[in-house]
Amino acid sequence: MTATATEPRQGRPAKDSRPTKSRHVDPTRRGQAVAAWILALPFCALFLVFTAGPVLASLGLSFTDLRSTDVRNPLGVEFVGLTNYADLVSDPLFRKVTLNTLLYLVLGVPLTMAVALGVAVALNRITRLRAFFRVGYYLPVVTSIVAVSVVWKFLLRDNGGLVNVMLAWVGINGPGYLDSTTTALPTLVVMAVWRNFGSLMVIFLAGLQTIPKEISEAAETDGASAWATFRYITLPMLRPTLLFGAVITSIGYLQFFEEAFVMTKGGPLDSTKSVTFFTYEQFGFGNYAYASAAAYLLFLAIVLLTLFQFRLLREKD
Amino acid sequence: MKRTATALAVVAVTSLVLTSCGRDEAGGGGEEQSKAISDGAATGTIEVWAMGTEGDELQAFSADFEEANPDAEVKVTAIPWDAAHNKIANAIASGETPDVSLIGTTWMGEFAEAGGLMPTPEGLVDEADFFPGAWGSTEVGGTSYGVPWYVETRALYYRKDMAEKSGWSEAPQTWEELHQFATDMKEKGGAEYGLSLQPGQTGSWQTVLPFAWSNGAAVTNEAGTEYTIDSPEMVEALDYYTSYFDEGLSPARMLDPGELESGFADGSYGAFISGPWHTGLVEEAGLSTDEYAVAPLPGKDSGPGTSFVGGGDLAVFSDSDNTDAAWKYVQWLSEPETQQGFYDTVGDLPAVQAAWDTGELAEDPQLQVFGTQLETTEAPPAVPTWEQVAATIDTLVEQASKGATKPEDAVKEMQSKASSIGTGL
Numbered sequence: 254m255t256a257t258a259t260e261p262r263q264g265r266p267a268k269d270s271r272p273t274k275s276r277h278v279d280p281t282r283r284g285q286a287v288a289a290w291i292l293a294l295p296f297c298a299l300f301l302v303f304t305a306g307p308v309l310a311s312l313g314l315s316f317t318d319l320r321s322t323d324v325r326n327p328l329g330v331e332f333v334g335l336t337n338y339a340d341l342v343s344d345p346l347f348r349k350v351t352l353n354t355l356l357y358l359v360l361g362v363p364l365t366m367a368v369a370l371g372v373a374v375a376l377n378r379i380t381r382l383r384a385f386f387r388v389g390y391y392l393p394v395v396t397s398i399v400a401v402s403v404v405w406k407f408l409l410r411d412n413g414g415l416v417n418v419m420l421a422w423v424g425i426n427g428p429g430y431l432d433s434t435t436t437a438l439p440t441l442v443v444m445a446v447w448r449n450f451g452s453l454m455v456i457f458l459a460g461l462q463t464i465p466k467e468i469s470e471a472a473e474t475d476g477a478s479a480w481a482t483f484r485y486i487t488l489p490m491l492r493p494t495l496l497f498g499a500v501i502t503s504i505g506y507l508q509f510f511e512e513a514f515v516m517t518k519g520g521p522l523d524s525t526k527s528v529t530f531f532t533y534e535q536f537g538f539g540n541y542a543y544a545s546a547a548a549y550l551l552f553l554a555i556v557l558l559t560l561f562q563f564r565l566l567r568e569k570d
Numbered sequence: 571m572k573r574t575a576t577a578l579a580v581v582a583v584t585s586l587v588l589t590s591c592g593r594d595e596a597g598g599g600g601e602e603q604s605k606a607i608s609d610g611a612a613t614g615t616i617e618v619w620a621m622g623t624e625g626d627e628l629q630a631f632s633a634d635f636e637e638a639n640p641d642a643e644v645k646v647t648a649i650p651w652d653a654a655h656n657k658i659a660n661a662i663a664s665g666e667t668p669d670v671s672l673i674g675t676t677w678m679g680e681f682a683e684a685g686g687l688m689p690t691p692e693g694l695v696d697e698a699d700f701f702p703g704a705w706g707s708t709e710v711g712g713t714s715y716g717v718p719w720y721v722e723t724r725a726l727y728y729r730k731d732m733a734e735k736s737g738w739s740e741a742p743q744t745w746e747e748l749h750q751f752a753t754d755m756k757e758k759g760g761a762e763y764g765l766s767l768q769p770g771q772t773g774s775w776q777t778v779l780p781f782a783w784s785n786g787a788a789v790t791n792e793a794g795t796e797y798t799i800d801s802p803e804m805v806e807a808l809d810y811y812t813s814y815f816d817e818g819l820s821p822a823r824m825l826d827p828g829e830l831e832s833g834f835a836d837g838s839y840g841a842f843i844s845g846p847w848h849t850g851l852v853e854e855a856g857l858s859t860d861e862y863a864v865a866p867l868p869g870k871d872s873g874p875g876t877s878f879v880g881g882g883d884l885a886v887f888s889d890s891d892n893t894d895a896a897w898k899y900v901q902w903l904s905e906p907e908t909q910q911g912f913y914d915t916v917g918d919l920p921a922v923q924a925a926w927d928t929g930e931l932a933e934d935p936q937l938q939v940f941g942t943q944l945e946t947t948e949a950p951p952a953v954p955t956w957e958q959v960a961a962t963i964d965t966l967v968e969q970a971s972k973g974a975t976k977p978e979d980a981v982k983e984m985q986s987k988a989s990s991i992g993t994g995l
Contacts, residue, residue: 322994521770
């Protein structure tokens with residue numbers, strides 16, 4: 254970093270007589286660099302030991318047959334190549350959880366993005382009570398998932414839950430939302446959207462505030478409708494923020510876990526089990542190698558999806 | 571350059587992980603026999619892990635032990651049940667275990683096979699003093715790896731007043747009678763559901779397997795090396811179990827916490843199957859002992875049936891630095907008087923049969939029913955993969971209960987999944 258910083262930028266002829274490949278480095282800059290590395294060292298060490306190490310180790314483990322009962326007797330552990338990955342692909346439960354995870358992604362991401370964007374645009378327009386609403390919408394993000402789940406479960410109860418009681422007033426017989434294989438997963442998505450859109454809303458709101466007021470004012474003067482302003486000015490200028498939002502939201506839904514874990518324990522009939530849930534469960538069963546392989550498949554999926562999203566949203570620039 | 575560094579890091583980390591595990595050579599199924607414990611008082615610190623109420627009360631309760639062994643100190647750490655399995659598994663893997671821990675009976679197979687637990691020393695306790703089902707939960711591949719601490723078993727709870735109204739002066743004894751009983755409770759007794767059974771999901775195997783055991787089915791072979799779930803007896807039991815849902819005698823959905831007790835109190839459910847802890851909950855919900863009764867589980871053709879026995883075992887870890895004192899502590903906890911005292915403090919049912927003969931337990935008619943039932947029980951197989959197979963059974967029981975799968979297909983599926991998982995022995 255420091256070496257290139259003193260070089261002139263490429264593509265522009267050097268104006269002075271200084272050699273382009275200067276070996277001279279400003280001593281104060283070098284001092285700063287050393288200080289920076291020293292300050293960064295504790296983090297680097299912790300990262301290597303507690304994050305990079307385990308992550309790489311689990312990649313290695315995913316090619317073995319390690320189980321919890323082998324941990325104290327590792328001589329019995331064998332290298333099995335891609336067996337775990339092949340087993341996963343043919344495991345009906347893993348296929349089911351993969352499908353569930355895709356459903357979470359497909360239902361959750363657009364819904365979360367739309368709600369967050371809608372609320373952000375609305376909040377950007379109002380001037381009074383903005384802080385109040387902003388805190389209100391953000392509150393679910395910081396509320397304990399367990400507390401929230403208990404309340405939601407109570408509201409959604411088949412017998413005497415507030416939601417069904419209110420539906421009964423207008424003559425609708427509501428289902429047992431978390432008891433049926435068709436409604437449980439969408440119900441969890443709705444809850445996840447409610448719980449999580451707040452953090453995305455804050456990001457979108459920040460993005461909206463970087464758009465100069467003059468542009469939309471000029472459009473308004475030219476007689477553009479509110480929708481046209483949103484469609485042709487706000488959205489394009491918000492593209493980098495939207496890309497960022499889409500990427501982190503997708504990663505979040507691919508790792509869907511807490512809501513299902515607390516509300517349904519993955520049921521009924523595994524209909525709300527996600528890949529992360531499956532991985533957690535396999536670790537609990539002591540199938541360390543198998544769980545590591547599942548985690549790496551998920552990791553691969555996240556990398557591919559993120560690359561795809563970057564390409565899709567960047568190309569139009 | 572960058573790639574080489576990454577590759578080096580992979581190799582370094584992997585080998586580090588493998589070698590650091592490799593240092594310990596004692597693990598891998600305890601072939602070695604623990605030597606008998608020494609005479610005299612216990613000395614040194616005994617670190618103990620315990621979950622639930624046991625974890626909260628054990629420290630104060632151990633004061634008597636410390637008084638009798640002035641050079642010993644008991645240090646109890648309370649752990650929540652939710653986290654306990656993984657915490658113990660990690661402790662065994664890293665060799666950072668306490669001396670003694672409460673172990674859920676269904677975990678014994680896994681931890682013993684991992685080499686984490688010491689075999690029970692010769693002459694520490696007399697096997698015959700314990701309920702046989704409870705002792706069985708400590709045995710893995712023919713060796714005992716601990717001592718049963720407390721037990722729980724399941725019996726039939728029913729509304730006495732409603733049963734009388736439907737023409738039943740006694741509890742049902744056989745499957746046929748139970749079915750008739752549930753039907754009468756619904757039709758004549760005014761119950762919405764005659765008998766509440768769990769329609770699958772976590773832990774439902776504990777209610778299903780007693781029916782299978784009562785019918786002569788076995789989950790594994792004698793040696794515990796192979797799963798033998800697929801049998802006509804098992805199919806018949808599951809078929810019988812699911813008939814309650816098909817005929818609307820049991821609610822086909824999962825009940826919310828607290829719903830069972832309140833529904834039993836207001837007469838929605840005529841009967842259910844559960845453990846001793848439910849006597850307190852039912853009475854809290856407003857029922858008096860005149861209104862409800864507890865009876866042993868009905869058997870296939872004659873009562874009592876074979877019930878599930880669970881509870882907790884006490885085990886000493888291979889990595890304990892103070893095994894002698896640790897076993898002495900376990901021995902003390904297994905004495906009938908200590909067990910009675912612990913029942914008075916915590917309400918755990920003693921695993922030692924002699925503790926039931928005198929004191930409060932002998933006078934409580936409902937608890938005596940559990941005592942009677944405990945003589946006819948079975949424990950789930952103590953094999954390392956049991957938790958995983960149990961989860962599979964839960965899912966398939968759910969499918970069968972909802973009518974999504976026929977009982978015989980569900981049982982076949984349980985067998986094929988269990989076979990591919992293997993017992994791990």
